[in-house]
Amino acid sequence: MIEFPAEPYRIKSIEPIRLISREQREQKIKEARFNIFKIRAEDIYIDFLTDSGTSAMSDNQWAGIMMGDESYAGCRNYYHFEETIRSITGFKHIIPTPQGRAAEHLLFSNILKPGSMVPSNTHFDTTRANIEFLNGEAADFVIEEGKNPGLVHPFKGNIDLSQLESFVKKNREQIPIGMMTITNNSGGGQPVSLENIKKASEIFHSHGIPFFIDACRYAENCYFIKTREKGQQNRTIKEIAREIFSYADGCTMSAKKDGLANIGGFVCVNDDELRTKITNNLILFEGFRTYGGLAGRDLEAIARGLLEALDERYLEHRVGQIKGFGDLLLAEGIPIIKPTGGHAVFVDAAGFLPDIPRGQFPAWALTVALYRAGGIRAVEIGTVMFGKKDSTGKEVFPTLELVRMAIPRRVYTESHFKNVATIFKQIAANRNSVKGLKIIYEPPFLRHFTADFEEL
Numbered sequence: 053m054i055e056f057p058a059e060p061y062r063i064k065s066i067e068p069i070r071l072i073s074r075e076q077r078e079q080k081i082k083e084a085r086f087n088i089f090k091i092r093a094e095d096i097y098i099d100f101l102t103d104s105g106t107s108a109m110s111d112n113q114w115a116g117i118m119m120g121d122e123s124y125a126g127c128r129n130y131y132h133f134e135e136t137i138r139s140i141t142g143f144k145h146i147i148p149t150p151q152g153r154a155a156e157h158l159l160f161s162n163i164l165k166p167g168s169m170v171p172s173n174t175h176f177d178t179t180r181a182n183i184e185f186l187n188g189e190a191a192d193f194v195i196e197e198g199k200n201p202g203l204v205h206p207f208k209g210n211i212d213l214s215q216l217e218s219f220v221k222k223n224r225e226q227i228p229i230g231m232m233t234i235t236n237n238s239g240g241g242q243p244v245s246l247e248n249i250k251k252a253s254e255i256f257h258s259h260g261i262p263f264f265i266d267a268c269r270y271a272e273n274c275y276f277i278k279t280r281e282k283g284q285q286n287r288t289i290k291e292i293a294r295e296i297f298s299y300a301d302g303c304t305m306s307a308k309k310d311g312l313a314n315i316g317g318f319v320c321v322n323d324d325e326l327r328t329k330i331t332n333n334l335i336l337f338e339g340f341r342t343y344g345g346l347a348g349r350d351l352e353a354i355a356r357g358l359l360e361a362l363d364e365r366y367l368e369h370r371v372g373q374i375k376g377f378g379d380l381l382l383a384e385g386i387p388i389i390k391p392t393g394g395h396a397v398f399v400d401a402a403g404f405l406p407d408i409p410r411g412q413f414p415a416w417a418l419t420v421a422l423y424r425a426g427g428i429r430a431v432e433i434g435t436v437m438f439g440k441k442d443s444t445g446k447e448v449f450p451t452l453e454l455v456r457m458a459i460p461r462r463v464y465t466e467s468h469f470k471n472v473a474t475i476f477k478q479i480a481a482n483r484n485s486v487k488g489l490k491i492i493y494e495p496p497f498l499r500h501f502t503a504d505f506e507e508l
């Protein structure tokens with residue numbers, strides 16, 4: 053029996069959604085040139101595009117919004133935000149930012165030089181892009197198990213410690229910081245073990261390299277540590293979090309994930325000099341150090357959301373809901389990355405649509421099929437997003453051809469997941485009718501957002 057945990061909350065405010073007719077969906081997808089990013093959100097029935105900034109806020113957070121102090125300097129919500137983040141992370145300086153990538157830019161622009169290298173388990177796209185923008189190199193060392201979709205391992209987000217050690221020894225002078233992304237978004241939302249974080253930190257510190265955590269989904273990661281790692285079962289999520297952060301010298305975070313907020317982020321550092329440099333840039337680009345480009349009410353929503361995300365019943369439901377959805381798809385024979393991670397279910401589109409050659413973008417074709425069949429929006433994580441062209445202009449394929457179904461926090465219920473599983477079943481029954489695509493327009497960077505396609 054597939055189990056869905058009961059929600060540890062009840063619904064008091066709703067947002068209507070509607071499924072437009074098959075003919076209308078056909079028209080919308082054609083108008084969008086087969087790119088689901090170009091479809092209006094109101095024409096989507098179930099939106100699994102991202103878990104970022106899409107959470108439902110609690111009554112407590114909405115009440116906090118009304119308590120926004122919009123003073124330019126020193127607003128009370130900043131002090132609540134600072135005190136909350138310090139109590140979770142233990143870091144000395146807490147600097148608010150508009151979102152995660154702004155935190156990354158502020159950090160990297162103050163410590164990277166052209167030619168710098170930043171090793172990690174797997175950098176998220178914006179992290180990688182911010183490093184490469186400064187002419188640095190973003191190096192990924194996730195363990196081999198993390199690259200095998202069908203293989204079950206409790207911590208597929210772990211970094212390969214021996215590869216890391218030799219990379220650090222070889223390139224010590226080029227490495228201004230080391231990083232870890234928890235959970236590993238680009239690697240399937242897979243968690244990292246406490247032991248692995250500790251050992252990676254020891255490697256960096258033994259070479260005098262500061263260690264930073266990309267903490268977007270740290271609370272989900274802590275829940276996996278608590279439930280999967282030996283000796284962690286009797287600890288609270290907050291105790292585990294404190295230990296994780298105690299191994300680091302700072303962190304970046306998008307509060308749009310485990311901050312349960314719709315906007316915001318922060319960067320934390322222990323180093324006083326680095327804090328001064330970052331704060332000076334913050335004032336230049338985003339705003340004064342007690343608001344960082346956010347409204348006082350946003351800071352309050354984040355402070356309250358961060359505390360709610362530490363609630364174990366919430367995390368148990370979150371992780372259980374994603375597992376339940378994964379199990380529904382597995383029961384229909386849909387190949388997914390196993391085990392399910394903390395924020396999304398990833399479908400192996402190349403396995404699901406084996407007759408569509410990779411040059412015709414099978415994962416993209418599946419996103420089109422999902423919209424057509426059920427008004428569902430999911431995102432391609434395959435050749436359109438990560439493919440590179442060789443010197444002759446030929447497409448070089450990434451390892452996997454995935455469709456990510458990212459689950460917004462506290463938004464959808466079991467019946468929505470069942471609906472999506474039914475749509476998958478229908479597509480599977482007619483998979484021969486799913487068409488490959490060709491690109492008719494693409495921009496030079498991040499082509500998935502704006503490319504146009506034609507069906508073959």
Ligand SMILES: Cc1ncc(COP(=O)(O)O)c(C=O)c1O
Nearest residue numbers: 104151152153176178237268306
């Ligand atoms: C692991 C990770 N790091 C950084 C970011 C960037 O955060 P933001 O979208 O708030 O700029 C994201 C966003 O999805 C993420 O998943």
